[in-house]
Amino acid sequence: MPVYSAFPDIDIPSKDIATFLLEQADARLAKAASNGDKEQPLAIDATTGDYIYLAETKQMANAIAGALVDRGFSFQFDPASFQPENVAVVFSSADIRFIAINLGVLMAGGVYTAVDPHSEAEALAQRLMDVQAKAVFVSLDLVPRLMDAIQLAHLDIPSTNVFLIQGTQEPFTSISMLKHQKPCALPTLSAEQLANKVALITFSSGTTGKPKGIMLSHRSVVSMYAVFGSAVAYRDTLTKYHSMNKQHKVLSAFPLWHIYGFALLCYQSLYSGCCVVQLPEFELTNYLQAIEQYRVDRLVAAPSMLHTLLAKSARSGPNHLAIKSDPKRKFDISSVQTMSCGGAHTPPFKLEQYSKHLSIPILAAYGQSETLAMFTCVQMTKDAPSAACVLLSNSVAKVVDANGQETRGYGELCVYGPSLMKGYLCRGKGPMTKDGFFRTGDYAQLTADGHLFLRGRIDEIIHTHNGQVVPVDIENELAKHPAVEDAAVIGRGCKGDQQPIAFLVLSPAATIKSLNDIEQWLEQQLGVIFYLFSHIVNKASMTKKDTSGLSDSMPEPMVFEPSKEIMALSQKGGLPMVLQTVVATMFAWLIIILPATFILLFVYISWARIPLAIYATYCYLDPSISNGVGRRTEWVRRLGIWKYVNAYFPVRLVVEQRLDPSLSYVFGVSPHGILCFSGQVLIGSQESGLDESLEGITVHPIVLHHALQLPLFHEYGLALGSLSSSRESIRRCLAHGKGDSVAIVIGGAKESLHTNRGERKLVLQNRKGFVREAIIAGAPLVPTFIFGENDIYSQLEHPLLRKVQLWLQSKMMFALPLFYGRFGIVPRRTPLTVVFGSPIMVSKTASPTYDQINEIHARYLNELRRVYKRFQPKYDPEGGVKGNAGTRMQSSNKPSDSGKNKSFVVYRIDTNGVEHPVEGHYATREEAEKVAEQYEQLGHKNGYYVRSAS
Structure with missing residues (x-):
């Protein structure tokens, strides 16, 4: 049977995103004013010290919405479409004005999406084509790259639809110059429109291939924050963290094109009233400095950030962390009371290490972009050390085996709830079960009381001749070894006869000799014997990971070698x-041999002609x-x-x-x-x-x-x-x-x-x-x-x-x-x-x-x-x-034979694919080709080819 949330179901407000969030913010501000409390900013730029308040945000959002409406944006609704119209793209480094831009786009009836500012013109062009962008908000320094991308994409985006987030430059429009418009809002939407009108397009991480466009409706976002309230209350009860008389400051270094970072800055600040201290990217010194300077009391981080905190900092007294490479640099972190961790799977023992290192409770969360970042609520790891979390209100989940049958063991996690995406851009609803559950692709177990245990991705499971091996299990064990700083395990070979391969980053004190110890230790721990391929690399040369801890490069392809x-x-x-040569020649000429055989039979066997x-x-x-x-x-x-x-x-x-x-x-x-x-x-x-x-x-x-x-x-x-x-x-x-x-x-x-x-x-x-x-x-x-x-x-x-x-x-x-x-x-x-x-x-x-x-x-x-x-x-x-x-x-490898100084060499390919030059140089390609043919006629079975000696 499917498992339902332990929290009671709640009513989901029938409102669009902007109306829902601004009503929440206005009510909270009115209450604070009646209590005589001073208004706090919604967000602070930790790099520049700039900040933005609610009133300024609303004014800017109205101006942006009016400008977009003047440029043809309007509310359009097609419940069956998976290619939304009126899409506005943000292409900029982190900026606290993203809050106003997002609200303005939604109030104009548009669809909001953001692109990694590090994207090259070709990648940006592809994204612009994917979403069929109608307007772009861009930082001044990225304008040349945007113009190149628009040209590559062959899109008709007029300069009037290019808005500068900072600065001015003709012929583009600066959002700071937009005149204040009358209050702009969407019409009242029906339940069907709220559930199907696309508000956001975010893109998956692309760890298993090209990123997919994930379309989130107004109802998806509103329902996620409505049910999030029950999760917050649950968390606050556990941590005794809640204070009605205090505005919390939350530090985020998530990129704003990532669903987690975007939702935190643009929505969490409006919904809960927290002040988001935003860093453009994670760098340890700047991160600790921001905690100290702004007295941050809550951190939101990905596993990769926590890994860096643990590896590169050390406790220096009860309230300070010091940089290991420069122990004199100490930062006061006494203001921090709690941390939320999400974005990628983190083993429980790692969470315990992070919690001990920072002397704060670490709260785990699980979700996917398809479920709007969070599908389960946070829970203190000490209560259920191996569990990720429990389901949010209005949510249902089940686990199915390879045959699609429900199981209480490990299998594929399937979820259902109001925050689920509408579907994938141009691709439909995505992988769904017959009864409407979304297939997450995660390998998990779900207990009857709703605790969720994760063990990685289904498609990462290694199928050996002795059964299945889960890479996460091996990676978790490897991470416990003192000589291992980081590890990744993949399968090599054909399905059913794969071999686990471990790629290791050894700790600074480890040596190559440590590999034998690691292999023996792992065999004792898991009883799995396999070869270890070690990559001892400097951190700068490691595969780049994004802030969620997922690989940011194109995944390695699957290679299937001849048997x-x-x-x-x-x-x-x-x-x-000889048989190989004869058979290969016969197959090459079958299109002539077979019809010719028929003709011969027809000509010479008279009785068979009819x-x-x-x-x-x-x-x-x-x-x-x-x-x-x-x-x-x-x-x-x-x-x-x-x-x-x-x-x-x-x-x-x-x-x-x-x-x-x-x-x-x-x-x-x-x-x-x-x-x-x-x-x-x-x-x-x-x-x-x-x-x-x-x-x-x-x-x-x-x-x-x-x-x-x-x-x-x-x-x-x-x-x-x-x-x-x-x-x-x-x-x-x-x-x-x-x-x-x-x-x-x-x-x-x-x-x-x-x-x-x-x-x-x-x-x-x-x-x-x-x-x-x-x-x-x-x-x-x-x-x-x-x-x-x-x-x-x-x-x-x-x-x-x-x-x-x-x-x-x-x-x-x-x-x-x-x-x-x-x-x-x-x-x-x-x-x-x-x-x-x-x-x-x-x-x-x-x-x-x-x-x-x-x-x-x-x-x-x-x-x-x-x-x-x-x-x-x-x-x-x-x-x-x-x-x-x-x-x-x-x-370009076949040069003209007319050149006076050209010469050509015959190369032989051995059975391992290694090429070897054959003695002698030849003046023309024709001469070299004849020599290659002579070698083959002598019975040499390996391939020969000709190449310019230059």
Whole structure:
């Protein structure tokens, strides 16, 4: 049974955010005035000493709201839309005027969102496109970067809609110059409007891939603060912290684009009357100095901040902390009475260490951006040392196992309550159970009395051959060892046979020899034996973490190497090597061999002509070609012969982000190569590891319709799951959902004419049909790049030949490349690396406009360029893309042979992928290519290629 909150349900006010918070603030101010109390500021800038009061905030908010209304902002409501309109973006370092900006945007009927001020122009442009920004509030120093981003995003944001938070500059509008407007407010909203009208868009941390836009409604925010009152009362009872005659000062170093920091500054100050002392970022000395200067009595911190406090400061008497690196620097922290900790999981023993170090109670909280930062109330750790917290009022939770059945053991935490988000930007409601619970993805246990125990994320669990290993358990044990300062544990290898790997930051006193002690100690503690990979690094070179303690860099991709059996076979000589060569050549030419075999049978076996003619007619008319389902045959994909193909072309798969198997995807594949041969190796065979790396996803390769009508090849193509390239076929497939996806080689026939060893030329600028189909189906686009495809065969180069080929391609829609490999027809032995980039989410539109298609197409090209740049140095060191990826991505590693001082060297690749130069330099590339061919003809089984000696 689901577990309900121990607190009684309360009535949620039917008011919009601005009305609710300002009424609370006005009532509190009136009461203070009647008691003769002096008004305190809502917020103080700890860096400058500036402060802001309620009256000033209301006046500025009204002026901003009026200015936005004059520029076209209005209340618009579409309960079914997941792409809100009238979005205002804040792009600025921390500023206490964010309170007024947020209220002004909401009062004008708009939607508020903020962007990390450290974002580069490209990242900012992406965010502006994601939310379809209509206005921007920006600090003066960031204006040039904003202008670059607007240009990159191709958005029409006039200069009158760019507001400067500080300073003045033509032709932009400074908020300090806005004239006072009449009181501005939203109309009275119905319950449905409050629950569905988007007020805020915040973005997830992106720890498992690209950040997702989280849409929060007016009711989400109001309900969170209404039920928060019961949590505050509970906490105050425990800590005896509450005082009606005192305004509390709360210190925050959370960034204001983070939901936790934003809600604290903009909403908590109005709701509870606390004064927020705001720091732009966390730095230990400034943090302790602000506590002392402003007599802060409550801290709100993330685990990473607490870790720094513990590691870099020391007690100096009962009321002071000193900086370890400079013991003379002492700060009075006697004013601090309590601290709240949230933003990331913190083990209980760590909370106890922090509490003892600061001599104050540490209050734990749990929540996600999707639940508006807090779903459970704080609770003193001494009462339930292992528990995170208990549910807030009006909230329900349950835990389900892998089969979706409720359990009292550990499983996925699912929650339901009024503060839940409306959904993800352009993506719908997100992962929900059938009965409306939000699936958090957290691995947790929930007791009958409502105590919540957390053990990390579901997708971080390591699946070994001996069962599941939870990384958090190992990290917590490692953190207890005196030689370990920080630790992270991940799984490496294939699911079901993964190996836990620990990355350690050792304490200053530790040495490499400490690793043996740590391994033995951990084995005694957990009984788990695994290899420890140690990274002893300076703090400055560690992976950057944001203030919540989560990694701020793009997560490491999942890499699936060829199996040991395949690698062992690829290294064998003699008959196995011959079989590999023969089988690989046969598969490369099947599109010619199979139809040619049919023709020979038809010509030379007279009695079989009628049944063969009937069969050819069947192939031509077979509806399986374009029914969106195909006729994928698993026993064909399991044939033992595939292992020889995979040994000839060992396939490494790199997945940037695990894909949701409940969705359909459009995989945009580049480059085309001569025969798209890697597609057969990758999708046709279970040996490639595709089914494992894209678990739950069924990929259907898209093939020319007429190619699937060719007799015999018809059966082969359908057995691999191929579908026709017709629109109807693609749309029917994507309509199924549940992982049914299509792989489309974007460059097409024209790109095959640019296939040469050592070159990376892509024809993409006018290839937009795949984008249209993705938008119509609402299917995310996955940029996919195959390193090695263009090295299998090379196109013969001749100006006259090229003209004839292009003419034929324009008339027949099919290229006739003349190409060569080893001995002419044998494909070159080449390792393949297939990189699946992060999916690009699209909003489903039945009839997309040209502008919509162009926008998504530009995003796709940018993502493909990013994927190539990220992985090219490792998997294609000879490549180097120049020019605009939207037109042609061309490698720079094939220099002109006309240069007088050029020379070329033949390189050999050994079985471990290491390259070795072969003795001798050659004046022209053609000479070097001939030598490479001679080596291969002598029976050397490893790959050879030519590179400029310069």
